[in-house]
Amino acid sequence: MTGRDGGADLMPIGNSPVVILVRPQLADNVGAVARAMANGGLFHLRLVAPRDGWPQERAWRMASGADRILDQAVVFPDVAAAVADLHHVFATCPRPRHIIKPVLTARGGAAELREITNRGLSAGVLFGPERAGLDNDDMAQADALIRYPLNPAFMSLNLSQAVMVMAYEWWMAADATPPRALMTNETAVATKAELEGFLGHLIAELDACGFLRNQPKRPGMVRNIRHLFERGEVTEQELRTLHGVVTELSLGRRQRGRVED
């Protein structure tokens, strides 16, 4: 999906927010922004007065196949023109000062963008130029500012990284992937009875080889082994492997004539 001929087969996904790069300086960054937008399922890109003009071939080279986002990017002379058809505008701003405005986190902003776009309204997010960031007049045109919680000792965020965080949060705001899941592929998580079948096999062989011969300690030793195997999910395939391991180890032991130990 990241072929070179015209790039990946990207399309707008639903009613997604517009990314508005205000006076971007480097075409490389515009390309990296398009790639980050594609990662997070964003599509609509607007450029306000790009310093070196537009289009710039370097942008396409840095987009890693997110060509269609660049192909359809629209250039505007100023922020007012770029936001004129939108209902809501947020402005990313790492260090807001002397301004009375709601400030959202990236996560809070993404949640509000989902609420806005789910209601059929259009939204945009302003990102400032690489060095200076948005100026006060840019920010005055926004409903709210978005400031990412990040290490206060190192706030210098690359433009495409800033878009990446926002695009990622936009995607996550509608994502339901469980935070942890065992990937089992062709097999499945074993039931307690299946696990018990293996533990029975193991303990029988451990009895047979004499590993559990100390009768007073035997219950505790069995419980310790059980604790280890009960700790996490085990798959049916892994239990088959473990059955095989126990069988082969005990067989090898017998074949080496040490079964009487």
Added chain:
Amino acid sequence: MTGRDGGADLMPIGNSPVVILVRPQLADNVGAVARAMANGGLFHLRLVAPRDGWPQERAWRMASGADRILDQAVVFPDVAAAVADLHHVFATCPRPRHIIKPVLTARGGAAELREITNRGLSAGVLFGPERAGLDNDDMAQADALIRYPLNPAFMSLNLSQAVMVMAYEWWMAADATPPRALMTNETAVATKAELEGFLGHLIAELDACGFLRNQPKRPGMVRNIRHLFERGEVTEQELRTLHGVVTELSLGRRQRGRVED
């Protein structure tokens, strides 16, 4: 804090996870990774068999002042050596296949990394080489995989972007910034009584100028105006400005001799 002479004054923040770049190809990316790590409050960087050797001046040029992370990066010959002193290892993997392993989201992984490091254990996160990603032997050395929920139509994630998302989630996992807050700076959110004071002033002037002369419609018109101003938080400073606006508008009206309208 991003000065050039030795870079920003970065230090490890608590017991933070190690970022392990496995066979990284481009020094530019290693530098951009250091910058992203600094953004998210990570400090410890390990490099497994970097393709072009180490150190590489280009990395420092791309780090935007995160020099100390690069200065203290440690090179290892293989993954086993790089993780030997760690208690937990996660491996980022965009497309895991035919492998039985817990899979975490970036957010789920960050929460677990916080739990692990809060217990005084050490943790690391593996990131694969730019093109190929981690191989099966690399992944077999990890406790769990981390797969970011992202647009399945465009999974090509730049290495430094991958580290950015993880570093951001690491920071967010311990962050308590409210998702939305009104930044008021020197002023404060007005109380209902203060807002009522302004509404009384406005309505009195609107009565005086005749705007509310239609008595049957007057209650509804007053409510509409009230609804607008009650909709969001208004600050004391904004109320002072609004008092001034109403006073000046009504005064101008009088001065233009139209008070009898």
